[in-house]
Every structure is written in structure tokens, then in C-alpha cells.
Amino acid sequence: MAPTSARVPEPTVARLSLYLRLLRRLAAAGVGTVSSAQMEAQLGITSAQIRKDLSHLGEFGRPGIGYDVEHLLGRLTEIMQLDREQRVVIVGAGNLGSALVGYLGFANTVFRIVGIFDNNFSKIGRMLWSLEILDVQRLLEINAELRASIGLIAVPAEAAQEVADLLVKAGIRAILNFAPTVVTVPAGVALRHVDLTRELEILSYLVSRTAPEPQSARARQ
């Protein structure tokens, strides 16, 4: 079955990933069918939204029965291209880059880290788990062989845009930026951002709003 050619909006794609995870769990537990109402109870996403999202893919549950778990799981896996290896390169072999290699290297997913790059000559040539740290200056040349399509940016903020440009030149078509700064990419390249410091800063604000401390709050004024 050919993947649907319609473009699915990015927020929908983000939810598809959640549906996929639930369906994997249900399939592993031997559950045969699931209704949008049952999915709502598990995920906290309204059943109306779930039905709309899945209708983007041409999938419709049967009234009173629901969705066939194995069929929907197969469709989602295929549409999201998670039925094949996805090759990933990381630029930046510092604390975060090293952590990502260790973490993703052991996670049981289709994402395979095929290269890690740095510009620090004291790091280049050293081994990180089973990967040799490579010279970022050689990224274009090396990725012509590695053929990774996903790139992770794990360098300091001031180097992030330069690295993004380099990844795009090297044929990378989707970037996950971990650097605490905004980077831009040309149309036709996908970009998402994981910003740990920012997440903590948002929580810092929310802490002050979620559970008031009348005593200490007054003491500050």
C-alpha cells in the first residue's frame, strides 16, 4: 500500500507518534481492537481529535468495534517510515553529544547513529562507544558515504547555525537541534528543537504559579 500523498500537519504528526506508542503497547498485550474512546482514556487526547487525525491517513474505525490494532500499527509504522533503518549523524562530542550516542545507541529503535563529529582536535580520532569521533570539516565528504538523512546538533549556541548550514550541505533533510538557540534552515529541510535549559526555565516560572508559598512569597516583598 502506497503511503498517502497528502501532507499531514505537523501537530498531527506529533500525535501520530503517541498513537503509535499506544498501539505498540496494545499489540504487545494481545489487544485486537481499540476504540477512539479507549485511546482518549489512555492518552488524554479527545476521541474526536483522534478520529480526525487518523482520517488524514484514510483510516476509519468501525462503529461499535473500533480500530484493528495490528492493521493501524502497520499503517502508522509505514507512513512514519519506521519500518526501515533511519541513519543519524551527531555533530558535537561534548557532554550532550556523548550522552546522545550512549542513550540512542542502546535504545531499541530504527534510529542508528552512524557518525559523530567534532571540531576539537583533542577529541577527533578518539572512540565514543563504538564510534570514532570524526572531523566536522570532513562531514560533507563522509556523509556522501554514510548517507544519513537525520542530523543532531549538540554544539554550543554560537556554533549551531554554522553546523546547521553544514548539515544541510551534506544532504541532511531533518535536523534536531539541541543547542540553546534558534537556527534556520532552507525550505525543504525539517527542523525541530529540544532545548533542555528552556524547558527548565519554563518549569521555573510554572513552579512559582502552581503551588503558592504564601509565607516566603510575602517575605520577598
Add this chain to the structure above:
Amino acid sequence: MAPTSARVPEPTVARLSLYLRLLRRLAAAGVGTVSSAQMEAQLGITSAQIRKDLSHLGEFGRPGIGYDVEHLLGRLTEIMQLDREQRVVIVGAGNLGSALVGYLGFANTVFRIVGIFDNNFSKIGRMLWSLEILDVQRLLEINAELRASIGLIAVPAEAAQEVADLLVKAGIRAILNFAPTVVTVPAGVALRHVDLTRELEILSYLVSRTAPEPQSARARQ
């Protein structure tokens, strides 16, 4: 100046963190004032949105001049409680938890990791950087002394909800969940989710849509 008592919507808070970062950069570069149009050019957020967000805080730029960088930086830092130490505990001393300790431990921020916990007896008592890995069964008792208000969940999916419940009981008021699963918390506790596998899965889908490969795509069918 007392922080504004109005509740700022969470998407606005997420943008405040971006404004803060830009203002820090401008202040470091000695820039005295910045207009919402200049901020738009740097951040890709419309100047109308920026003005609306900042008006939530009672901050209004002066027409033709803009915002005073130092003043706005001070206000945002205060409102987001980034003018004081924020104490953080991590549950899970596996690859990801260890990486978070290493990464956040060296980042120059107000977030201070004061404790890391695990349930694995072969890990408890070992040192991770300068922190001893502690028994998660003792979290309630120990956090009464550590007084952390932010908790990071870095355990496998199947243990995440149990850990979230424990963190809430221990007085944690804001949780950043790194486990690849949905967890729920009571009203009054803030929760955000960083899900690396999910981000990669979303990119996997977007890769297939952003830059078609007509040759190989045909070959698959």
C-alpha cells in the same frame, strides 16, 4: 517590584524564555534598546505577538525607541524566578540520567542538581560526578532536606508514573519527564515532556515529506 500576579498562558511562558535568551545576548553585546521589529528579525516571532506577550508582564516598549534591554532582562529574570537557585532532583541513573547530571552540572545556569536517585542496588552508593546515587525508596525523606522543587524523570516508560507519583509526594512542584510515555500529575503540579524518541519519529515522517526522492520512492512501489 512584585511579580505580576496574573497567570501567563503556558505558550507565552515558552516564548518568554526565548526573549530572555535574546536579551541576555543583547545585554552582553552592550545593546541598550531593542524594538519588537528587531526581536522579530532575530526570533521569527511576529512583533505583534512579542508586544502582546510582554504586555502580559506590564511591559510596553516606547514608540520609535523600543524596550530597554537591561530593564526588560531584569523583569523577565525576576518573573521567571531565574534570579535564585532552583534545586533539581533526577530519578534514574541510567544512560540518560547520567548524561543529564553531566550536562546540566556543567551548564552555567541557576539549576542545581542536588540529588540523583535509582532503585538499582548495584548503582546506589556509587558516585556520579560529585553526587552519590541515592535509593529512590528514600526520596521522600531525603527531599525533605534537599528541598528540590523540580524533578526530572529519566527512568524506563513502565516506571515513569510510579516515579511521578513519588516526586509529587516528595513535594516536587514541577516535573520534566524524559520517559517515552504519558504520565499524569495532580492539578497544582507543572509537567512538561521531553521525548527524544518521539522527536526522532516525527523527523522520520517529515524527512519523507520534505525532500522527495523520486527514484527510490518509485523503486519501493
